Amino acid sequence: MSVISHLYRGELGEWCADHLGGWEELTTRITWHTRAREPVRPADGVERQHWAQVERAVGIRLAALVQPAPPYAALLGLVHLGLVRREWADEQAARYPSHASMPAQLRGDAVHYSPTLDGWARVPSYAGPAMPRFDGRAQDYPAEPMLAGLLERTRAYFAANAPLGRLGAERGVARLCWLLAQFQFAYRNDALEQPVFRLFRAGVPTVEELLATVPDTALDEMVAIARLLESRSALGELARLAGNPPPGRPLGIASPVFLDHRHDSDLLLAGPDGSALVRVHAAITTSRTTSSRQWLWHVLACAWLDDRDAYRIRTAGLYFARHGELLTWPVDALADQLLAGADRAKARAEFLALAGRLHGENERRRAEQERLRAERPQPAPAAAAAATTAAAVAVHAVITDGRGLVLTAGGALPGGSVAPGETLEAALGRAVTATTGFTVAAGPLTGVYHDTPSGGVTLVFRARITGGEGGDVHWCARRELPGRLTAVFAGAVHDALDTARTAVRVREVSMS
Numbered sequence: 001m002s003v004i005s006h007l008y009r010g011e012l013g014e015w016c017a018d019h020l021g022g023w024e025e026l027t028t029r030i031t032w033h034t035r036a037r038e039p040v041r042p043a044d045g046v047e048r049q050h051w052a053q054v055e056r057a058v059g060i061r062l063a064a065l066v067q068p069a070p071p072y073a074a075l076l077g078l079v080h081l082g083l084v085r086r087e088w089a090d091e092q093a094a095r096y097p098s099h100a101s102m103p104a105q106l107r108g109d110a111v112h113y114s115p116t117l118d119g120w121a122r123v124p125s126y127a128g129p130a131m132p133r134f135d136g137r138a139q140d141y142p143a144e145p146m147l148a149g150l151l152e153r154t155r156a157y158f159a160a161n162a163p164l165g166r167l168g169a170e171r172g173v174a175r176l177c178w179l180l181a182q183f184q185f186a187y188r189n190d191a192l193e194q195p196v197f198r199l200f201r202a203g204v205p206t207v208e209e210l211l212a213t214v215p216d217t218a219l220d221e222m223v224a225i226a227r228l229l230e231s232r233s234a235l236g237e238l239a240r241l242a243g244n245p246p247p248g249r250p251l252g253i254a255s256p257v258f259l260d261h262r263h264d265s266d267l268l269l270a271g272p273d274g275s276a277l278v279r280v281h282a283a284i285t286t287s288r289t290t291s292s293r294q295w296l297w298h299v300l301a302c303a304w305l306d307d308r309d310a311y312r313i314r315t316a317g318l319y320f321a322r323h324g325e326l327l328t329w330p331v332d333a334l335a336d337q338l339l340a341g342a343d344r345a346k347a348r349a350e351f352l353a354l355a356g357r358l359h360g361e362n363e364r365r366r367a368e369q370e371r372l373r374a375e376r377p378q379p380a381p382a383a384a385a386a387a388t389t390a391a392a393v394a395v396h397a398v399i400t401d402g403r404g405l406v407l408t409a410g411g412a413l414p415g416g417s418v419a420p421g422e423t424l425e426a427a428l429g430r431a432v433t434a435t436t437g438f439t440v441a442a443g444p445l446t447g448v449y450h451d452t453p454s455g456g457v458t459l460v461f462r463a464r465i466t467g468g469e470g471g472d473v474h475w476c477a478r479r480e481l482p483g484r485l486t487a488v489f490a491g492a493v494h495d496a497l498d499t500a501r502t503a504v505r506v507r508e509v510s511m512s
Helices: 005-009 011-019 024-035 048-066 072-080 086-094 104-112 144-161 170-188 195-201 207-211 216-231 234-241 289-305 331-339 344-375 381-387 424-436 478-484 487-497
Strands: 113-115 120-122 252-254 266-271 274-281 313-320 325-330 393-401 404-408 415-417 438-451 457-468 473-476 505-509
Touching: 005 011, 005 289, 011 289, 011 344, 024 289, 024 313, 024 325, 024 331, 048 170, 048 216, 048 234, 048 252, 048 266, 048 274, 072 086, 072 104, 072 170, 086 104, 086 144, 104 113, 104 120, 144 170, 144 207, 170 195, 170 207, 170 216, 195 207, 216 234, 234 266, 234 274, 234 313, 234 325, 274 289, 274 325, 289 313, 289 331, 289 344, 313 331, 325 331, 331 344, 393 424, 393 438, 393 487, 404 424, 415 424, 424 438, 424 457, 438 487, 457 487
Parallel strands: 274 313, 393 457, 438 505
Antiparallel strands: 113 120, 252 266, 266 274, 313 325, 393 404, 393 415, 404 473, 438 457
């Protein structure tokens, strides 16, 4: 759990609620400005996951306007899936223009480094195990050449058709951004059942087959969102904040690093008199103050976390991509309004002290996890080889507490695939921790679900939280399940919570 995650679900959020209470006028301004704009809406009948996917894809598109940088989280998502080696991801990251001047001694870890205004910042490497579905299939990672070709085509297409600071062939750009966003989703979620990754079950798909998975309705939506940058003058304002650089020059830094986290939805516009930090949102509803005040806290928190002034942040902003609306504030003025008259220097010192303590706790927890992972016995080669021909087995957990059912950030039941040599209980514990941050104890098996087309088997257990801190998770009331989960998993939750159940449910289902 990164330090900034505590702002949404932890001690930093509690501190902000206690000390940054002057948000009412600011959130009213957000609502008033966005309400005056007709937002871009999706096609009818989209699933809940669609909204987060659009936000990821829009973030990638805006990042490409600012800097020709690697799609960091997308590369790490491919590593997490076991489709590529970590070394491959570093090689690909180093090929991007933003990393051309990277010192030779850093290039072997390029995917974890991002440029600052005067150097490089590194985010921690979360060396969790790759998902087992693909990584045992062949020792030479057969998908790497195809994926390298895809990224090379992506770099060339952006350079020719979407130059820095300008719109271009937006439909083609949107298709690439959508695909990269799918890879990004895999970084912190079990994405094996996503349509794009099912293509890898039979072998290595072509680039064209991957691109064909992007729905036309999503492309229409992405193009409309991109066009708002020009029609509502936000693109010109972003360029102004960056000092109106000449054509072909970066506007600043995409996905800046603050403390221990890379912010994939943040842009840093590097102007001559200081930088502007802008967070990109694709929300359609902006009137919920519980959300909008957190957006304000986020940009101020990031500016405060830059205690070395490495980014020279003087302006903070929010860009509402579906509305084409950009709102900005001088950082000190934003802080003073949120603090409602309290001493700014004292408040920032308290904030940084709390963030420093949380960061230290995170580092100790991470070191302990790495130690335990290093001590875990590895499966014998024969067992790993046998697993490549076996049907896939996945485990998922139904976890409830006083707030409701625990879901991952992607709106799924926590869980993942069973690795060769793992017990079901060990796999459940590993996968739940990887996708939520919680440690759990497995309870009774409540359902077995056989996917007839693929032969895969999913086992669902009740589980209870025993420790850890929730990272990117959501809590869902049972009545909301039909709209929050796929039909299969909504049914699995119903089976698990059925108090009249006397036996384990065994069902034939289709995950497609």
